[in-house]
Amino acid sequence: MAFRIYNTMSRTKEELLPIDGKQVRMYTCGPTVYNYAHIGNFRAYMFEDLLRRYIKFCGFEVVQVQNLTDVDDKTIRASIEQGLPLKEYTKKYIDAFFDDLAKLNIEPAEHYPAATNYIPEMISLIEVLFEKGYAYQSDDGSVYYSIDKFAEYGKLARLDREGMQSGARVDQDEYDKDNAADFALWKAYVPEDGDVVWDSPWGRGRPGWHIECSAMSMKLLGESFDIHTGGVDNIFPHHEDEIAQSEAATGKPYSKYWMHCGYLVVDGRKMSKSLGNFYTLREVLDRGYTGREVRYELLTGHYRQSLNFAFKSLDANRAALKRLDEFSAKIKEFIGSETEADELPVWAANTRARFAEAMDDDMNISGAMAAIFDTVHAGNKAIAVNPTPGKEALAVSNLWKELDTVLGLLVPQEEEISLEVEELLEDRTVARAEKNWAESDRIRDALAERGWTVKDTPEGPKLRKL
């Protein structure tokens, strides 16, 4: 059994073999905290969540770093517009980001470095690049990276440098750069930056975007680490530039594997702030959907495929989750007070192997979910004929808990049944025994108001969360 992942650098699936053998160090490009993240952004964070969870399922340790970009054009502009200090402005969106992660049941990373706390590291890195001849200062005071000096520039994105020239979307006249494609390491202060400024050996200013990730990743994970992730739109220029900076500075390989997820699209178009076709998580939740339903949506499409977002698929997810929940509830009833697990019943015997086989293949989540649903189906069929012994049911329950360490949506939250609801249920049972249907239906409505649906079965009434 080996976990194979698609490495953008090699464009092939490779077995995940951590550099140090047991611990996987991964770096994830995080949000720019100038506004609420939209669910397209969370698609990437969801992919990274699945990745770190499955790496752990495979028996490795994980150290994940996700940065917070809290200084750039957008954060500066917005904070000045609102008359707030930069830190105060970004704090609101940093808090919102963590709220949203929790609602989606995304496991926290081990480190969330904010760019503004790593300015000295960035400056040191730029100094090394100067020493080694990769950086130069232009007349406007900004410091640039000379991509001509790095022979391997373009190896991740597989750029055709000639083709780029004819693409000609390069703004030549604005800056005094040796090569139009050179990128900024340090941006000289301009009045529009307000009081957002740091001293450096090259004068006052602020860091460029790409240097952040190089500085923070290497500081927290070491000069060479295992996996670098992001959306496909980060491949170029951001990740290409990170490689150029980091490998030029250290002379060592930067990230061993590069993994990129596809877009979330709406009506066939990429969801993005600039197109305006985006939803924030809170907008979706305000429409009455749960974080778990959104999680199901973002998780169950293969991460490298683009995923079409539509409210009607959230409705479909609700039905699918209900099927899973009904199964879980049924299993729980069979367990009763049993505390010792037995062997798995035959209908669940190969579920784990099927699940792992699919996930091992570059996280084939569809195959993994098929293993889950096939088990539900086979289990329902078997249970309809013969009740499952409590010890076997407990084994199934344990299996589901284990698989849910990866999926994060299989096992429903335990719902406390309030005393009031319990009393209503008893009253209704009495009314039904007396064939007082009007009263029985009235209580059923009352239960519905409190969020519970009651189903009458041969074994008596059962409550389910609406």
Added chain:
RNA sequence: GGUGCGGUAGCCAAGUGGUUAGGCACUGGAUUGCAAAUCCAUGAACAUCGGUUCGAAUCCGAUCCGCACCUCCA
């Protein structure tokens, strides 16, 4: 122009030479005081045209269509 990713049933979505993927919806049945919910059953597909093969959704060639990246982007 360069570089990638795609087109699978009503919708979503795996699979990549032969055996029912899966989910949602539809329809039928079981169950029920009536419901709701649930469970069971069930049909239907591989963009187009050629080729290779005993056999192609899968391999090869051509064509059509969609999306993305090419210095804000997850």
